[in-house]
Amino acid sequence: MAAATSLAHDLFGHVLMAGRPGERQEVAVARIAAVLVGSAAIAAAAFAGDLDVTSLLGLTLAVAASANLPAIVLGLLWRRLNGAGTVAGIYGGLATALTLVVFSPVVSGRVDPLTGASRSLLPRGVDFAWFPLENPALVSIPAGFLFAVAGTYLSRRRPDPESFAELSARATTGVGAA
Structure with missing residues (x-):
């Protein structure tokens, strides 16, 4: 959650949108980032399962x-x-x-x-x-x-x-x- 929030708020909101993102845009990016970060974590866990x-x-x-x-x-x-x-x-x-x-x-x-x-x-x-x-x-x-x-x-x-x-x-x- 922290990584998704950071990606949505800091990277998207402040860097890509120059500090002017819409609230809906930021929430949508946070959801997408949560799926991506969660998928990466699951893949890493499967790889290092043993x-x-x-x-x-x-x-x-x-x-x-x-x-x-x-x-x-x-x-x-x-x-x-x-x-x-x-x-x-x-x-x-x-x-x-x-x-x-x-x-x-x-x-x-x-x-x-x-x-x-x-x-x-x-x-x-x-x-x-x-x-x-x-x-x-x-x-x-x-x-x-x-x-x-x-x-x-x-x-x-x-x-x-x-x-x-x-x-x-x-x-x-x-x-x-x-």
């Missing part, structure tokens, strides 16, 4: 943390972080996590030692896994922090300590948020 649910949940959280944690933590604690650093941290952490998942034993190469059956997404005999861990978080979260710091230092935009202090005060107290 995998351990806790393993998939761990991968989901690792990918989300790799993209979001560096931006949130550095945004709260590091005065120098700017927009370029935030974007670099989000996309760098996300790309690192997704790459490591694709080349992990979750996707290929994991075999059950008792039965010899494949415990990966791909069938037995397909093995291109070079990343040894099943969960990428140990590597991808620190990589997200490194991308954020590198993006900040490589950016031409200089930090604004006054903006940081104002935003920090608003986030902490709520004063001036209206």
